[in-house]
Amino acid sequence: MKSAAILALFTLFLTPLALPWEPIYHHFYPLPPGILEGYKTTEFDGIEGYNTTEIEWDLEVDPHTGKTIVARGTVEQIREEALKHNSDWDAHYIEPARQKMKRALEMNSYEELEAHFRSADSELESDSESESHLEKRAIFNLAARDCGGRWKEVNWDTALRNTAYLSGLKGYPKRGAGPGNCGRVSCSYNTAIWWCNDEPFDKTLMGYDRIYYGALEVVSPCSHKPFGGSRKTSGQAFSTGGWNVIVRKDKC
Template sequence: MRLAIVLAGLSAIYPVAFADIDPPEGYGLHIPEWDVEITPGGERVTLNGTVEEVREELLRLNPRWNDDFLEGLPDESEHSTLVKRTDFYGAKYVCGRWSGARHNPIVDGIKYLRGISGRPGAGPGPGNCGRVSCSYDSAIWWCNDSPKSKQLRSYGSIADGAQYVVQHCTITPSGSSFSSVTGQAFHKTDWNVIVRGANC
């Protein structure tokens, strides 16, 4: 697999390792595509891969990208009425189906997802999944459960699902300072988010 970049009508291909991308058992795989701004109000690029791979490439194109897009985002522990959230209230969830992900990289992935513009799309399901975040052996997946193609309002919607899993499925073993999380949250509009361990 390769990270594809389309800029100003020209196409350039940059190699990226997509090693060991194993979708959850029973699910198909799609590679997420991101249409994002390099600078606020400036040129846009189309990138394929995880949010971490996208962020790395955006920082190469604009070293101030973090300051331009992530500065001022609310901390996940803060309640913000300024950020419209996807409603997962009362959503069905399952904890512990897969190996655990490390808590802190998942929280970082959630923040990065909130900072990326654009609308995620997935081909027809059910069970069509894309790995949208992966770092330190900890991954966030987004899956379409509908037989039709689906497009969400924003990548923040996926972040909301991952945050719901974090809230309900985080475990801190007795005597340990490290937390892990693994689980799946199902949105009422036929899509779900999975947080699990991974090879990345």
């Protein structure tokens, strides 16, 4: 009886000390290269007031030939289709982003990590040499941002990781005519990224980096750390180009 009481007190003492470290610790030991394997995105309930359908992607599957395929669903779902065309798809498009994320998380500091992802010379910037750093950072062209509110919060580091994987994809995402035409781009660990078209016509973006930068406009600026808990984030960022990105809790 005495030993059980001592163990209970010991556990109670250590628990609050461990809480602030949970999000970073979770990614110090990243999953193997098949990072997206096993993440089966569930059917989504949609978003009230929005028309929600699956995302359609023109996705590059071979960096050597430039071959592209048309796929539907989240990045976790399209991986299965991409692997049918190129068994090394993970190595070419997901592993580089995973390694960048791992190196960033090894900084072991929220402030340094945020600075790394938002700096002009970040490794996760566009690879295009034809654009200046300022042009790369202006890809999203923020018009407005709503933090929290109706969007249920998620773990900040999970949202950042899901966002980072978008930086490795090559191709052109498509959405049907809006307004409020949304599709779920990524979802794992109950953390989702949505892309919505608000224009009254079909829209094709010039790259996944547009959605990546849009998500970054939510993930870091909308983050906060409740007392005694892990850092959280959620929100919606609106582009001047008539589309927006949502980061929120979802079923997956």
